[in-house]
Amino acid sequence: xxxxxxxxxxxxxxxxxxxxxEVVGRGEAPTRITGDRASDFTxxxxxxxxxxxxxxxxxxxxxxxxxxxxxxRRGDPETYELALVLDGVLEISQLRNEARLSAGDFAIWSTSxxxxxxxxxxxxxxAARAVVLHLPKALVPVPEAxxxxxxxxxxxxxxxxxRILADHLVSVAREAPGxxxxxxxRLGVTSxxxxxxxxxxxxxxxxxxxxxxxxxxxxxxxxxxxxxxxADPGLDPGAIAGHHHISVRLLHQLFRGRGETVSAVIRRLxxxxxxxxxxxxxxxxxxxxxxxxxxxxxxxxxxxxxxxxAYGVPPGEYRRATLGPGRRGSATxxxxxxAGRATPDRA
Numbered sequence: 001x002x003x004x005x006x007x008x009x010x011x012x013x014x015x016x017x018x019x020x021x022e023v024v025g026r027g028e029a030p031t032r033i034t035g036d037r038a039s040d041f042t043x044x045x046x047x048x049x050x051x052x053x054x055x056x057x058x059x060x061x062x063x064x065x066x067x068x069x070x071x072x073r074r075g076d077p078e079t080y081e082l083a084l085v086l087d088g089v090l091e092i093s094q095l096r097n098e099a100r101l102s103a104g105d106f107a108i109w110s111t112s113x114x115x116x117x118x119x120x121x122x123x124x125x126x127a128a129r130a131v132v133l134h135l136p137k138a139l140v141p142v143p144e145a146x147x148x149x150x151x152x153x154x155x156x157x158x159x160x161x162x163r164i165l166a167d168h169l170v171s172v173a174r175e176a177p178g179x180x181x182x183x184x185x186r187l188g189v190t191s192x193x194x195x196x197x198x199x200x201x202x203x204x205x206x207x208x209x210x211x212x213x214x215x216x217x218x219x220x221x222x223x224x225x226x227x228x229x230x231a232d233p234g235l236d237p238g239a240i241a242g243h244h245h246i247s248v249r250l251l252h253q254l255f256r257g258r259g260e261t262v263s264a265v266i267r268r269l270x271x272x273x274x275x276x277x278x279x280x281x282x283x284x285x286x287x288x289x290x291x292x293x294x295x296x297x298x299x300x301x302x303x304x305x306x307x308x309x310a311y312g313v314p315p316g317e318y319r320r321a322t323l324g325p326g327r328r329g330s331a332t333x334x335x336x337x338x339a340g341r342a343t344p345d346r347a
Contacts, residue, residue, distance in 0.1 A: 003176040005057070007045035017041040020060070022048045028077040029111040035063035041237035042127070048176045051188030054134040057173050059127050063324070065117040072112060080135040080147070082108045082195055084157060084166050088128030091118045097152035106162060107146070108199070115152065131169045133195055141196055141213070146203040161198040164220045168194055193217060219254055220243065228268050232294045237262045241300070271310050276321040288315045 006023065008016035017035065020043050021251040035041065043060035056327070070180075072129050083106065085089070090101040094115035099108050103122075109115050119128040137144070147260035157166035172187055179187070225243060229235045240262065241248045273295045277283050283291070290304030307315040 001049045003046060003179070004005065004033075005044065007044040008042050009044075016043070020045075024058075024293070025065070025221070027065065028075060029079070029081075030071040030075050032066045032068070033063055035061065036060050036064075046176065048172070048179070049184060049188075050172070051185040052136060052139060052177070052342060053188045053191055055172060055176070055191070056132040056134065056302055057130075058132060058164075059129045059293060060121075061127055062120045063118075067111070067115050070112050072114065075159070076112055077134075079111050079138045080108055080137060080140060081111065082106060082133045082135060082199075083131075084131045086129040086131060086171055088122045089120045090128065090130065092116070092152045094152040095148060098153045099152050101154050104166070106154065106157050106166070106198070108139075108155070109151055110147075112181050113151070125163065131173050133169060135192070135195055136296050139192055140199065142203055147199060150199060150202055155198065155202055161194065161201050164196075164224055165194040165198050177277065190216070194220060215254060218246075222251070222254070229267065229294050230266070230273060233298050235266055235296060265280070266296075267306060269296055271307060274307065275311065275318065276314065278315055279322040281323055284319070286321065291315070330335060 006219045008020060011019055017037075017039075020041060021033045024045060025031045030057070037062055041061065044058070046057040048055045059217055085103050085105050085107070087103055090105075090107065092093050092099055092107050093114055094109045106153060109117075121127040140142075140147070157163055157164060165318075168191065172191070193213045194215045196213060197220075222240060222244060225238065226235065229239075232239075236249050237251055241251045244251075251262060255265070258265075260268070274297065277286070277291045277294070278288070289300035289303060292298070292300065292307075297303040297306060304314050304316075306320070307313075311318060313321070
């Protein structure tokens, strides 16, 4: 199944809430849904299969949902529902745990146990938005007894594994319409690894993860660290290995299957940032060499050689060609000297 998306705006107003309850409330995990805005209900739901996993995007106004023991007996897909709140507020309770979540928080609950949820839209849009990853219990390597500690608790996504997984899920949801079957299968494996890593780290159960999953998690943390430190000229394999408490040898082994060395990845990402800045008209008054230094490529000659090797032209020429002749005067000169003369750009 490819990506599918439905919006209540396509239905007559009087049918929208009933349709929502039918599609969302009576799916694989039957749920009772009630709301105060049935007469003017608006919502959307998208679904994407990722191999053995499924990803849903959901937008809706204020409503209540409840899954009872009777509904569980009626049908249970035996999944964990891992939700990332994008907008609005979500309150969830399960196993005597309660959590109030806002944008940027994860929460997880089990379809095999009764739960109660309430959602409220944001003050700006009036709608709540979330991305939900449906994880078959049989695939999650963390013991159920340890995961029970996390049910209906806020799991912030502001840093570490939470941020990595949040960025990943948002990207997958955004690109969903263009993904082919092979892409979806690969992304399913990655999604399971990252979700398992987040849950294992919060449940202090990293020992339960397979070695391959731990390595992929470590690579994801390294990728996030590298991207956040590109401006530091001291960023190199030694600094990366030291930050993650591993040897430089292990770091190179982790990168071996990627076809790029650690240093090559750093250089490529820095040059990509430089190319973006050089094409930004808002930065046209910033000298070319300062753009390179801004992303850890100190030394005009070194920056110019690296940029030419990657893109076939020197950075100054790239900027002129990208911004166009109408901007040439300000794009090719640096800051004026005290006498009012323009300082030539060395690149």
